[in-house]
Amino acid sequence: MSPKAAVVVFPGSNCDRDCARAWEAVTGEAADLVWHKESALPDYDFIMLPGGFSFGDYLRCGAIARFSPVMSEVRRLAVRGSRVMGICNGFQILTEAGLLPGALRRNRDLLFICRDVHLRVENNRTDFTRGYGPGAVLRLPIAHGEGGYTIDPRGLKALQDGDRVIFRYAGPDGLTPEGGGPNGSLDEIAGIINEAGNVLGLMPHPERLSEALLGGEDGRPLFLSVFQSLAGAWS
Amino acid sequence: MNARADGGAPWREHGLTEEEYRLIARLMEREPNYEELALFGVMWSEHCSYKNSKAQLRKFPTAGPQVIQGPGENAGIVDLGGGWGAAFKIESHNHPSAIEPYQGAATGIGGIIRDIFAMGARPVASLDSLRFGSPDNNRTRRLLNGVVAGIAGYGNCLGIPTVAGEVYFHPSYQENPLVGAMCVGLVKTDRIFRGAAAGVGNVVMVVGARTGRDGIKGASFASEELSDADPDKRPQVQVGDPFMEKLLLEATLEILDRNLVVGLQDLGAAGLTSSGAEMAGRAGNGLYIDVAKVPLREDGLAPWEIMLSESQERMLLVVEPDKVPEIRKIFDKWDLAAAAIGEVTGDGFFTVRRGRETLAQVPADLLTDRAPVNLRPVREPEYFKARKKADFQAVMNYGDWGGLLKRLLASPNLSSRRWVYEQYDHLVGLNTVIRPGGDAAVLRLPAAPRGLALTCDCNSRYVYLNPRLGGAIAVAEAARNLAVTGARPLALTNCLNFGNPENPEIYWQFVEATDGLAEAALALDTPVTGGNVSFYNEYNGRAIFPTPTIGMIGLLDDLADRVTADFKAPGDLVLLVGETREELGASEVHHLLTGRDEGEVPALDLGAARRLNDFLVEAARRRLLRSAHDCAEGGLAVALAESALAGRLGVELEFDFGLSPAATLFGESQSRAVLSARAAQAEELAGLARDFGLPLARLGRTGGAVFRLQAGGALLAVPLAEMARLHENSLAEKAALTVEPRAV
Structure with a gap:
């Protein structure tokens, strides 16, 4: 039996179908699309919270989505040990829901930015990043207006000490630039994981570069890592 | 009938001329009332009727x-x-954007x-x-x-x-x-839908956002000139809610997917009036709308305001009566309003009712098809001949060709558009x-x-x-x-x-x-x-x-x-397909140096243009091209520089067309493209160009980190990094927002 994956669809999600498509392109398995009003989910092994503008990003990105009925199920599955990944708006929702620490602020230059950036894999010993080499440098697109990661000093220290900063913005050579990457993120943080190691949030879009035809495949190992870690658990 | 109070010129308030008013009365065989005249006012505006075009x-x-x-x-x-088709269309939203650029563009x-x-x-x-x-x-x-x-x-x-x-x-x-x-x-x-109100007895529904007082008479506004005396126009700009549109998009595609709809149409300019009349007109049917049933955002809207409101994010549907409950259920899921507001009729009339009271009743085709078609007088402007003459000394004598190329690459019209398109999500999907x-x-x-x-x-x-x-x-x-x-x-x-x-x-x-x-x-x-x-x-x-x-x-x-525009690898041949002539008229370089718009526009041979397209498609199919890039504003030098910048690859070029250096580098002769190809495929590519009757010139090779070019007596050598800096950043600098160097 293969792992069961789902993508949550909030009103205003717009990368929901992209996530399902990338999952299928990489793993050969379909992912269910789950409407946010669902209040009872089967025990999915992997849940993706996709990018987009849930509830129009009104009030604050992710601030309304965290109250959707489906979120208590996401929380239940996270506690159960299912893998949860929030991409872009999904990352914002995870921080609003308290499943990940910190917050995402308006980009430093106040503009929406859509472009490829480079990331350094800081920890390749997670279920999400095992497919990458140590310190691997990836090229993945960002597309957000509110991606500046921030957290209080104690929280930052906890992330750093726990090896929970998973991705940092970097130059093509893998060296960390000054000044918070493209969006002004604290400590150049692009992606973090929870303490238990099963909930990942990241601003860049791995689903957008998981097929050679689209210009790159650096997102592919991420989906594959999750799939293989789950397949291992299943075998 | 408040309009009658203004001294007998009821047409003026609705942007109609007296002749048009007379025509309406003749076609209707009676005087139109206020509501009816409001319908004609928008439907016979240039924006809706295309009467002048x-x-x-x-x-x-x-x-x-x-x-x-x-x-x-x-x-x-x-x-x-x-089994697939592409639906596509372009539309302007100029006047709203002039007044409120964010909302004007967004609602466009x-x-x-x-x-x-x-x-x-x-x-x-x-x-x-x-x-x-x-x-x-x-x-x-x-x-x-x-x-x-x-x-x-x-x-x-x-x-x-x-x-x-x-x-x-x-x-x-x-x-x-x-x-x-x-x-x-x-x-x-096999799943194309159209905007026709077919089937007498079918239900007319409005779905999506509620109707408010925004954008009333936007169609008429679009059909007037702007002037300093325009502060009153402000309420005519609509406000967009992309979240609402996203819900409307998904809900609409869901009902179409389940085949629950007979016909549908966007509510755009002139709102319910134009959509209702056009849908009726296309089917050759009539249709009535009961304004009392339209979900409103605010109280106190007059019937004509409901009919003309350009509130965004609404669609008009025509559906079979037994499908209404299922449609309601789907729109409910998306938390959107869906209201039955009228019915398709067999009488050919576009009717506006409030409950049982008929407010306006006009044959639908009078609104959609009978606006006068104006054949307007034309006169050749004086500037047309006067501006053919131009003196190109400014560019001829410039001399510093490398400096001029740099100026062009940093100029507002030729610099990189990265600052713009990076603000757009261009990858989602x-x-x-x-x-x-x-x-x-x-x-x-x-x-x-x-x-x-x-x-x-x-x-x-x-x-x-x-x-x-x-x-x-x-x-x-x-x-x-x-x-x-x-x-x-x-x-x-x-x-x-x-x-x-x-x-x-x-x-x-x-x-x-x-x-x-x-x-x-x-x-x-x-x-x-x-x-x-x-x-x-x-x-x-x-x-x-x-x-x-x-x-x-x-x-x-x-x-x-x-094929993409960027040079791919060092050692490739750089070529130009198409003919270059001594054409500096109407050029970007002349404008940059003189601020003037003048000179004869470059000649266009449509036969050669067609052959060039066919050649490019065939060369791509045979995989003979490493890169191809249109040669347009700024001429050959700019096109070459753009391919070099995109590929981060310098060039060593030497050629002579027997023209002035200015025209060689910056003239804008039409039907040309800059190509690069593997040396081993040069012969096949040349043969193909001959087959299509197109000149193909070898300009040199790619390689290095310098843009080096010698042509017709001009010599220039610009480091690529310097060109890139000017080209990449100048639009952001001109837009004058806080811009920091690219961090990654």
Whole structure:
């Protein structure tokens, strides 16, 4: 039996179908699309919270989505040990829901930015990043207006000490630039994981570069890592 | 009947002329009442009736084996093969953007997207065509920032990638910017929907947002000139809610997917009035709307306000009565209103009721088809002949060719558009194969391995200086933008922006330009499937440059054959296909150095243009091209520099065309493309060019980190890094927002 994956669809999600498509392109398995009003989910092994503008990003990105009925199920599955990944708006929702620490602020230059950036894999010993080499440098697109990661000093220290900063913005050579990457993120943080190691949030879009035809495949190992870690658990 | 109080000129309040009022009374065989006159006011406005352009638009070629749906519907549709079609259309939203750039641009995007999904197509890409005044003042910067942010704010939220476009600056657009929005959607050819109110007894529903007092008479507003005396126009700009549109898009596609709808239409200009009348007109039926049943956002709207409101994010549906509950259920799921507000009738009347009271009753075809068709007088403007003469000494004597190239690459019209397109999500949807920044964007299609190429383009300086030739060049360049990617141009949509048509000189520009456009569309086999006309683009009596923007789509049979503009590898041959002549007229370089718009527009041979496109597509199919790039504004030197910059690869070039260095480097001779090829394939490529009767010149080779060129006595050597810095950053600097160096 293969792992069961789902993508949550909030009103205003717009990368929901992209996530399902990338999952299928990489793993050969379909992912269910789950409407946010669902209040009872089967025990999915992997849940993706996709990018987009849930509830129009009104009030604050992710601030309304965290109250959707489906979120208590996401929380239940996270506690159960299912893998949860929030991409872009999904990352914002995870921080609003308290499943990940910190917050995402308006980009430093106040503009929406859509472009490829480079990331350094800081920890390749997670279920999400095992497919990458140590310190691997990836090229993945960002597309957000509110991606500046921030957290209080104690929280930052906890992330750093726990090896929970998973991705940092970097130059093509893998060296960390000054000044918070493209969006002004604290400590150049692009992606973090929870303490238990099963909930990942990241601003860049791995689903957008998981097929050679689209210009790159650096997102592919991420989906594959999750799939293989789950397949291992299943075998 | 409050309008009767103003001394017997009831037509004036509704933007109609006395002759039009008399015609209405004659056609109706009675005096129209206030509500009826309000309906005519918007439906007979230029914006809705095309009364000043219809006669001319009939000259466009609109048919071809590739055309599934020509003009007259919400959008045109062309056949992509494999059971798929592309619905596409461009529309302007100029006047609202002049007054409130963010909302004006945003609602322009919203409107065109609804036109696309009204055909049953899922929107997959947007393009935008923008014109502003000189970027050296805050008015322009405010407009530029507002419009780009508005497009980004709306399109990004919807998850429709903005993949291509154009931005030009010229003082003629100072107070009247142009904002053209194009959208492309994909539809299964057996699942196309149309905007017809078929089936007497079927229910008319309005779905989506509630109706408020916004944008009332926007259609009439679009049909007037702007002037300093316009503060009252402010309420006529609508406000967009992209989140609402996203819900409406998904809910509508869901009901279409379940086949619950007979016909549907976007509620755009003139709101329920135009949509209702047009849907009735297309089916040859009548239709009534009960204003008491329309869900309102606020109390106290008069019936005519409900009928004319341009509140955004609404659609009109015609459905069979037994499908209403299921439609309600789906819209409920998306937390959207869906109300039955009327019925299709067999009487041919467009009727507005409030409960049982009939407020207006007009034969639907009088509103949609019987507006007078104006054949306006034309007069050739004096400037047309006077401006043919030009003195090119400024560029001839410039001498510092490297310095001039750098100036051009940093100039407002030729610098990189990265600052603009990076604010747009151009990747969402996982279809963008060739990203913005090149000649055309290319998307993958569900029918693999096919690809869809998209562009929009217009050089309005050419159109101003020679409308007929300029109109033809706009089509030829759009087609060439597609062909350099390896795509076969299929069809076009146009956004015809002009000044006041009541001015014979403006109308002359319109007739000449559309004649040229029609001629080129025919010669290049790219039929016109729709578009819009925007007149009255003037401010205090000064008209914009005539700007017939062309949006064009093309098809790649196999995405593996696609070609991009960037040089690929050191040691490749650099070539130029097409003929270069001593043509500096109407050029970007002349404008940059003198500030003047003058000289004869470069000649266009439509036969050669067609052969060049065919050659490019065939060369791509045979995999003979490493890169291909359209040679356009700024001439050969700029095209070469753009390919070098995109590929981060220098060149060593030496050639001589027997022309002046200025014309060699910066002249804008038409129907040319810069190519690069593996040396081993040079012979085959040359043979192919001969077969198509096209000159192919070897210019040199790629390599190194310097742009080095020796031609016709000119010598220049510019480090690529220096060129890149100027080219990449100058638009962001001109937009004057806080911009820090690229961090990554």
